[in-house]
Amino acid sequence: MRCERLALLGCGLMGGSFALALRRAGLVGHVVSCGPDAAALAQALQLGVIDEISPSAAQAAAGADLVLVAVPVAAAEGVLAAVAPALGEHALLMDVGSTKHDVAAAARRVLGAALPRFVPAHPIAGKETAGVAHADAALFAGRHAILTPLPENPPELVQRAAALWEALGARVRCMGAAEHDAAFAAVSHLPHLLAYAYFDGVARQAAGSDFLSLAGPGFRDFTRIAASDAAVWRDILLANRDEVLRQAWHFREALDGFEALLRAGDAAALEDHIRQVAQARARWHLGAPPASSR
Amino acid sequence: MRCERLALLGCGLMGGSFALALRRAGLVGHVVSCGPDAAALAQALQLGVIDEISPSAAQAAAGADLVLVAVPVAAAEGVLAAVAPALGEHALLMDVGSTKHDVAAAARRVLGAALPRFVPAHPIAGKETAGVAHADAALFAGRHAILTPLPENPPELVQRAAALWEALGARVRCMGAAEHDAAFAAVSHLPHLLAYAYFDGVARQAAGSDFLSLAGPGFRDFTRIAASDAAVWRDILLANRDEVLRQAWHFREALDGFEALLRAGDAAALEDHIRQVAQARARWHLGAPPASSR
Structure with a gap:
């Protein structure tokens, strides 16, 4: 379940908390991030949330065994499109968005051959304080994490996604996007x-x-x-x-x-x-x- | 400011918390209560919230220097009417209701000569758990307590009411009922x-x-x-x-x-x-x- 390279695409409260939770569980090697907000990335680096800033989503995702898209819902399609060509054939790609029908549709539009690697996810956790400065390794403990798997997902990939959230203390439920x-x-x-x-x-x-x-x-x-x-x-x-x-x-x-x-x-x-x-x-x-x- | 005899008319969360807060502040001697719910009164006695159960509101109020009406808003008029003939000329009478126009009107209808002794009050505090078992001496600490004095109130009586709530940790504000x-x-x-x-x-x-x-x-x-x-x-x-x-x-x-x-x-x-x-x-x-x- 341990991942060697996590590409964190979106480095705010949710992404930052995910990286910190993985670190605390001893389940992650190297964390690389990228994005338009240089100040947030610098802060994430300084806080030890990430290890490296990459110039592009594709370069961050290259060689990653786990890619987490943690951007506002409307930005997910662009990030998925940027990741698609770089995604390894054994990688697990997830999002953390609060809506799931739209992200599945976006994934179908842009992921192409990488579609089966995408397991849509929604951890039921949050704070009113946005930003990586409020990232919290315990954010997902005791919370639900909902997975809305695609028919194309290999069952063992969905199991890997579920095991990962469970390792962060979440209780996993699978259901349809609608x-x-x-x-x-x-x-x-x-x-x-x-x-x-x-x-x-x-x-x-x-x-x-x-x-x-x-x-x-x-x-x-x-x-x-x-x-x-x-x-x-x-x-x-x-x-x-x-x-x-x-x-x-x-x-x-x-x-x-x-x-x-x-x-x-x-x-x-x-x-x-x-x-x-x-x-x-x-x-x-x-x-x-x-x-x-x- | 200390009161020798508190008549607590209504022995639920608010009334019970008021009695406990006064006790903790060392500001009350004897606490007497009455009401239709014998089980609640017995519990209040057992918890040390009150010292005595009285057979009627009039008997509870007789000789009391402080009378607190802490019943649901619609029941206040009946309790005020029962108290009126027994109220001492130096007593302070207050309620804790969340609406103030209606209780002032009820007081005008039933209190007669006792009207100037009634200082309508509303402490901004509460819990979702009703009943004297949840009474809490700290319920009013740091909260607003609103007074809506009547034109008939002697200024020193309003000051006494304000000082009492302040002694329980509340911050007092005076305003009109409307x-x-x-x-x-x-x-x-x-x-x-x-x-x-x-x-x-x-x-x-x-x-x-x-x-x-x-x-x-x-x-x-x-x-x-x-x-x-x-x-x-x-x-x-x-x-x-x-x-x-x-x-x-x-x-x-x-x-x-x-x-x-x-x-x-x-x-x-x-x-x-x-x-x-x-x-x-x-x-x-x-x-x-x-x-x-x-």
């Missing part, structure tokens, strides 16, 4: 959209800054994800737009229901409805299996 | 409504439990308040209905704006809009003064 994108529109992408909209709706009122000065711990947690990186979330929301809008529709239906009870002043029905939700949320725990499989 | 209710509709009541609606909108889908099993730390924090007590939040949302619906309108406006950018596929405008919000949220800190007063 299933992945629907689920994460519901539990991740929509909450980000709602948190951005909610904060915006308060902040732009005339008394917004006074209101905000009074906010407490509930507000802090509810809006934590509204500080998430703009370029990353622009790409995710656009790449998974149809599913996100579908989930927004479900949300509006539910909000309409609550508002109707409120307007009607129906205390008993409002309490019943809140109680059902509150009890279900109290039963939910991070990383628990679905109720249907218990 | 201003309070508008602000907390924005930063507390609406987020609870949105969190309930969001969780409901996911959970009731056919694939809801599968979706929920994949949710990560962002979801956990975004929905933490959706586990909040149903009776408490039924009352708050109904008592402050007009302001909550007004804030829901602002939220829908903001959400419409984000959805329009998403539908239009306008990546640049979407990124700009997200970035403005994310930067503002990153600058926000719990308990910081409003930008206008910095």
